[in-house]
Amino acid sequence: MVFSKLNFTVKKIILSSEIEELSPEELDHVEQTLLSRAQSVAKMAYSPYSDFQVGAAVLLENGEVFQSSNQENVSFPAGSCAERLVLGYAGANYPNSAPVMLAIVAKRAADENWADVSPCGICRQTINEAEKRFGKSVTVLILTATGNILRVRGISPLLPLKFNDFFTNS
Ligand code: THU
Numbered sequence: 001m002v003f004s005k006l007n008f009t010v011k012k013i014i015l016s017s018e019i020e021e022l023s024p025e026e027l028d029h030v031e032q033t034l035l036s037r038a039q040s041v042a043k044m045a046y047s048p049y050s051d052f053q054v055g056a057a058v059l060l061e062n063g064e065v066f067q068s069s070n071q072e073n074v075s076f077p078a079g080s081c082a083e084r085l086v087l088g089y090a091g092a093n094y095p096n097s098a099p100v101m102l103a104i105v106a107k108r109a110a111d112e113n114w115a116d117v118s119p120c121g122i123c124r125q126t127i128n129e130a131e132k133r134f135g136k137s138v139t140v141l142i143l144t145a146t147g148n149i150l151r152v153r154g155i156s157p158l159l160p161l162k163f164n165d166f167f168t169n170s
Contacts, residue, residue, distance in 0.1 A: 017157035022149050031141060034059055034103040035149065037067045039114075042082070042105050045069035049076065051109040054117060056082035058090050059101040061136070066090055083123040087130055098134030102127065105143040116145045124159045131155055132164060 024032070034057045042055025049072050057067040068086035072079035083104060090099055106117035119127070119140070127138050137154035144150060152158055 015160045017160065018153075019157055020151040020153075021144075022151055024147060024149065027141075027149060030059065031101070031103070031149075031151075034065060034101055035105065035141060035143060037065055038082075038103040038105045038143075041067040041069050042107060043069075045082070045109075046071045047109070048072060049074070049079075052106060052115075053109055054082040054104070054106045056086045056105075057103045058086045058099045060090060060094055060097040061100050061134075062094065062097040064090075064094065064097065081120060081123050083119055084126050087126055091130065091133070098136040099130050099138055100136060101139045101141065103141040103143070114143050114145060114147070117142060119158065124155060125162075128155045128159055128162055128164070 027035070037057035038055035040055070041057065042053045045053035045055070047053055047070055052070070054070040055067060057065055059065050066086055066089055068082050068089065070080065070082045071085060083102065087099060087102070090097075104117055104119060106115050107113065108115055119142075127140065131138055131154065139154070140152040140158065142150040142152070156162070
């Protein structure tokens with residue numbers, strides 16, 4: 001059998017995301033406070049199965065700040081990420097105040113140092129829903145293992161080609 005190589009030109013769509021990297025000193029006071037709230041709560045995580053302690057702190061438009069750690073379950077899918085817990089709490093108790101900033105940090109229980117972390121797909125989708133619900137973008141701050149902070153303005157850079165880019169009823 002003879003196979004011939006056909007040279008189709010495949011059209012490519014290149015997606016790009018803008019993410020800022022800042023040193024701690026470059027953050028403003030509000031951003032620093034939010035990160036430190038996330039760091040405090042991370043240490044109280046209930047994560048006996050992963051030993052990964054995540055902290056998330058949210059700033060609402062009305063100035064309120066709330067935080068949560070991850071809460072695991074022996075039946076793994078019943079556990080919840082820190083981001084979803086804090087956004088759920090904020091949405092349930094402050095249905096009229098948009099979340100405007102979310103700080104995320106993580107460490108391994110046995111380590112002193114902070115670890116790299118990045119929100120999971122379901123949490124990205126949850127942040128997207130908060131943006132949709134309130135019509136405001138959520139700035140995401142992520143502490144990295146180097147000590148620098150990633151700042152992402154809105155969920156789009158973390159969730160390219162998201163469902164609502166195509167779903168016309170959204
Ligand atoms: N986790 C979070 O809470 N947030 C993230 O952004 C990443 C993962 C939790 C889920 C689970 O309890 C543990 O970290 C390990 O995956």
